[in-house]
Amino acid sequence: MQAIEILERLVGFPSVVGTPNGEIVAWIRHYLKSHGIAATELPGPEGDRSNLFATIGPVEVPGYILSGHMDVVPAAEAGWSSDPFRLRAEADRLFGRGSTDMKGFLAAVLAAVPALAATRLRRPIHLAFSYDEEAGCHGVPHMIARLPELCARPLGAIIGEPSNMRAIRAHKGKAAARLTVKGRSGHSSRPDQGLNAIHAMTGVLACANVEAARLTHGPFEDVFEPPYSSLQVGTLKGGQAVNIIPDTCEAEFEARAISGVDPAVLLAPLQAAAEALPQLGFEVEWRELSAYPALSLAADAPLARLLGELTGIEPLAAVSYGTEAGLFQRAGIDAIICGPGDIGRAHKPDEFILASELLACQAMVEALARRCTA
Known part of the structure; x- marks a missing residue:
């Protein structure tokens, strides 16, 4: 199958983040099996969605991981010119939810499978396809934990997020959390008989404002824009x-951290402020929504040099968005971002990828396979 045909099949699966993904997993497994490749399905704790892992070549030898996520963001926003889960072609443009983020990468990798299977690889190429990346990289940690039983420690992981086929060495880490404050309702004329949850939340909001301002003073890492960690109230x-004492207030907070800074630690002062509220009679719930570490790969790392040679472009130092790459690096596996498409097209109506970008990615994967024969 050609990459476009495979992408058409993948886009046709509405594998929206947080929903069961059995259909797309089964199709990919069947496709790999048709080329003599056994894939291991790795169910997550949710029970209705799975990661998928497969090896082409000798499993006992260190090789390279090609990593991508099977989930997509919802497509309920207005502005789509056609069914977002039916691939539509206009000249070189291929429209559909996930075409760029990031089923295009999956399609290019799967289109290269026949060539990889026919190559006498001395080093293996692993396919690591995850779920619920769009919820904050919820699926891939379970797969990373299983890697020691699935293969020899890899030499590196290539995360195929859209990067215009230019490798990227770094991104910030992220943590997000939701705080729910519960007080007591009542008529606004008798505030003495209620507990105003919004008033209680203002202390935590003020803390967030102070912390956000403090972070602008450093530490700094010049490869990022802005060059410091950040924190915000998102919702x-x-x-x-107006005449009812609010008994509930909910806020969501997000922190993005430069290399060497734990993003969860940036939210700790807010959590501490929230945990003081029960002393005033309020109930609080602090729930972590997502967390993943920053990525920082040295410019002279072998994986960075390899991707520069495979793409013919010097790797970019850093980007603002986050990926699963930092989780692989935290597990002791060098990681880098490189995939087809432009991140600016993702999460929008009429998301698209270029057919030429799919072919360029497939060529890169096949070039990697040739390196693995030496």
Whole structure:
């Protein structure tokens, strides 16, 4: 099958983040099996979605991981010119949810499978396809934990997020959390008989504002824009009417951290402020939504040099968005980002990828296979 045909099949599976993904997993497994490649399905703790791992070549020898996620963001936003889960072609453009982020990479890799299977690889190429990346990289940690039983320690992992086929060496880490404060409702004329949850939340919001300002003073890492860690309040909900004491208030916080900084630690002052509220009679729930570490690969790392040679382009130092790459690096596996498409097209109506970008990615994968024969 050609990459476009495979992409058409993959886009046709509405594998929206947080939903069962059995259909797309089964199709990929069947496709790999048709080329003599056994894939291991790795169910997550949710019970209705799985990671998928396969090896082409000698499993006992260190090789390279090609990593991508099978889930996509929802496509309910207005502005789509056609069914987002039916691939539509206009000249070189291929429209569909996930075409760029990141089923295009999966399609290019799978299109290269026949060539990889026919090559006498001395070093293996592993396919590591994850679930629920769009929820904050929830699926891939379970697969990474299983790697020691699945293969020899890999030499590196290539994460195929859209990068215009230019390798990327670094990104910030991220942590997000939701705080729910519960007080006691009542008529606004008798504030003495209620507990105003919005008022209680303002202390945590003030803490967030102070911490966000503090982070602008460093530490710094010049490869990023901005060159410092950041923190923000992303959502705020509460109240029913102006004359009702609000009994519930909910806020979501996000921190993005430069290399060497744990993003979860950046949220710790906010959590501490929240945990002081029960002393005033409020109930609080602090729930972690997502967390993944930063990626930082040295410019002279063998994996960076390899990707520069495979793509013919010097790797980019850093990007603002996050990926699963930092999780591989934290597990002791060098990681780098390189995939087809442009991140600027992702998470939008009429998301698209170019057919030429699919072919360029497939060529890169096949070039990697040739390196693995030496």
